[in-house]
Amino acid sequence: MKDVDPSVNVARVLVFRVRFLEQAELPVWKGNIIRGAIGSVLPKVCGFKRLNCGKCLIWYMCPFGYLYRARSKGIVLRKLRGVSKPFVLKPPLTDARSFSPGDMLEFSAVLAGDAVRFEKDLLVSVLELGGRGLGVKSARGRFEVVEVAARNPVTGFESIVYRGGSFFDSRAVVTVGDLVKRASEISSGKSLQASFLTPYRVVEGGVAGPLTSFESLVKSALRRFSVIMPQYMYVNPVRDVGKLLEEARKVGLAGADLHRVPIVYRGKREDYYVGTYEFKGEIGMDVALLLAFSELFHIGKRASYGHGWPVFLPG
Structure with missing residues (x-):
């Protein structure tokens, strides 16, 4: 990437640290349930009661449309509607299934390039999800978001973007140089x-x-x-x-x-x-x-x- 500006932003990595308020049961593999749960809340946070992403002409302006239903912009894969999404979940690496009140859970969200503009929408969705609960249908437990940090996994630098009900600015991004x-x-x-x-x-x-x-x-x-x-x-x-x-x-x-x-x-x-x-x-x-x-x-x-x-x- 010799001809690419090293300051180009590649990703924003958000680390969510949550504490359960109620008993909850999660599967061993937690990637599907966490990403799916966030996706179920995000449209409501955006004010949508019904979704018709397939026919939407402004999906690229919508947090849910962009993060979950992104299509080719015609730069690559012009003949395909579906492309790799700009939101990658890094799930918890624990196999634990049962979580009691007070137990902590950590997972991360990676936002690619220009998807960082929907960072606050994603963050608010996780806050909203905490009030609804996370887990299998028969054992969902509410949780609180203790803090959210923006982290550069290459340098190890980390700064808080949410804690105690307050939002903070952070310049912690992963660049081409990183x-x-x-x-x-x-x-x-x-x-x-x-x-x-x-x-x-x-x-x-x-x-x-x-x-x-x-x-x-x-x-x-x-x-x-x-x-x-x-x-x-x-x-x-x-x-x-x-x-x-x-x-x-x-x-x-x-x-x-x-x-x-x-x-x-x-x-x-x-x-x-x-x-x-x-x-x-x-x-x-x-x-x-x-x-x-x-x-x-x-x-x-x-x-x-x-x-x-x-x-x-x-x-």
Whole structure:
């Protein structure tokens, strides 16, 4: 991304820390229920009683339309209505299901590029959700939002944007320059460990399953990068896909420790995977940028619900 201004905003990461006021039961996989619950409240916060996003001509001006029903702006994927959404949930990493009054829960929301303009709408929706409750239908519990922080996961800088009923301004954003810094760290060794914090699945050759090579990892990261960057940041830094994949093929798979995780989605069981990959070979900066981007925006199917959250450790 040598020709992209390093000050371009890539993402805003909002960390929500909530405390339950009532007993609540949540599933082990919490990404779907949290993102879905926020989405059920957001239209009401915006004043809508009924939604008809499919026929709406100003969806890009609407918090719900933009964050949950985004369409191609014609910059990329011109023939497709649906594109990668600018709101990615980073779910709680606990397997706990039962939450008692006083128990804390933490999750994050990543807003891509120009979607940050709907930050307050998202925040107010979570505040409203607290009064309605979160959990499975038979055991929803109300919660209070203790605080919300804007965090830069590359630098570790964090500042409060909500606490005690008050809102605060913050300049904590992730920029292109931060991505370059993180990419430099990822590419600093001759081996790379990729750990998936949340269950993932990718599609290769029309079949959904686990990653089978470093090249398939890069392809999965590239798919989201090449849509989200132009769609929401209005820059398209990918110049030579063939060269990127050629570099990726030179990095070998040294080992993998994966576990299958069955998840039921709309009544249908789907197999996802968690675990760690070990790769051997030198990682170039262009490839490392894709990996740094995927730490923010994930890879694979249903990434916006929190699936496919990788973390990379160079060796």
